[in-house]
Amino acid sequence: MTDKKRVLILCTGNSARSQMAEGFLRQEAGDRFEVSSAGTKPSIVRPEAISVMNEIGIDISRHRSKSVDEFSGEQLDYVITVCNNAKESCPIFPATTLMMHWPFADPAAVQGSEEERRAAFRTVRDQIHGRIMVFLGEDKL
16 A cells, blocks of 8 residues: 555646646655646647656656546545646545646647747746645745
8 A cells, every 4th residue: 555645637638737747746756646647628748748848857758648537536635737627627526635726828829939839838837847846845946
């Protein structure tokens, strides 16, 4: 039996924000948590998210977009929503699950050149990293 806290990070598509948050929490927390991410309407892991995480040495290229339904009935310590849409359509979890909401802008919604879009992913990536560090109680920023 593990004493690790179980964390599920939710977004709509499970394509960028929740995937980056999962990668950061795994990297920064070591073996303190069992971390997963999912979406209310799963799609694909966006190549831009994979790319900007690779820039800082975190490989999420093997992640897959999963449905929140895969986690129904599971005991979770934390459910963290990272977009407003996921918060509004989040399924009900047991009262013992601590619900948290960290709204981040959707970098995939940014219009413009490839570099402008990549810059948006970097900005959100860095915001997520900062929030993860606060969550872990060891804000090093």
